[in-house]
Amino acid sequence: MPISRIAVGRPVEVSQPDVLRAALAEFFSMLIFVFAGEGSGMAFNKLTDNGSATPTGLVAASLAHAFALFVAVSVGANISGGHVNPAVTFGAFIGGNITLLRGIFYWIAQLLGSVVACWLLKFATGGQETSAFSLSSNVSVWNALLLEIVMTFGLVYTVYATAVDPKKGNVGIVAPIAIGFIVGANILAGGAFDGASMNPAVSFGPAVVSWSWTHHWVYWAGPFIGAAIAAIVYDKLFIVGVGAHEPLSTNDF
Template identity: 85%
Template structure:
């Protein structure tokens, strides 16, 4: 890992117009994503009168999250990079693609976007509870942590390969759909075990609005570990010093 590429950022960065615009882009992208993903779960509960999870519900969750993330990444890509995930932002920071101060700005915007989306859903549905992430019966916190690490590794690895690699070329065009597809696929794998978050903000909004914090730490620690591993591996093996596009010296 090239430590010298990690940047803290300049003190006035948070007040720069482009940084503020980027934070707003993350905020609105997160509202779009969480409203679609969380809303699909609430709609399923209404249609089944609160029935238990079924294969059909898992497929619906996979599709809604895949489609929602595809759009959310697309609309924010040209402004903020379309992270729509604190773990993706952390992975970008570890690889030297964003400063720490801008990362913090993104994290605040992402968390607020998730909370606002859940409040809007609760209001629009007449008070229905937002569904917080939880472990299924028989699944330990270590099982869930492993799932979150591996699934988020796949997500951030895909982000690096299709969106952050300077050599991506025309592959960058399909980055939003590739990112949406890997999230949808991972939900089909991990959704029955721990809900398949891969995104601390997506877990935070429902947890705050419904005040359900059981095992919530898993949905932060797992994604951040998976993101860091993906960033370190991809950046060092496939990008390297010669292919890296460094941040401006003013950011260090």
């Protein structure tokens, strides 16, 4: 099981320059992602005078998050791995791909990046509200929890398949866009129900700035559970105990 490879890490690790650089990269990647993603929602509210949500607004949010995450993962990939999500970091930890101490630095940087992005948005828009994630009518916390678990499972499974798997071969080149696409697709599927967070940091920033914490635990529990399941499933079935796999030649597909 991948849990056998979980590592806490050594205290000296947190003072190493590469750990600090990686955390800083996560901070900036998260700031870029949240500023564009949350900002797209605020722009929609501005254009519609805080009107009700529409299918067009959902599509716009999906595209904004997909494009922004593609960029955020790409710019951080060579420094921190481009997690841009505490749940992705947790999934990497469960699979033994990052130590707990390094992961804590990532989490702090990711949360700070989201909060700073939301504060910048509030100031830049003259005090417009950064809306916290919330459940739609007739959606219970258990509905939302299941949605977040399944959507984050898909996200972290994609991360493992395209970025973590040592047999990924040329597929690794498309990892950022694949990760952006699954998030965009999940927003189309779940956005109308609970906002489709899949990312505790994305939920945390708006909650802090607007100081709205209703059902906030769902946006932590769901992504972390989904990430852990995806990490264990992919690692156990497709990495651990599986023989070396030679990627197909590009002439074969």
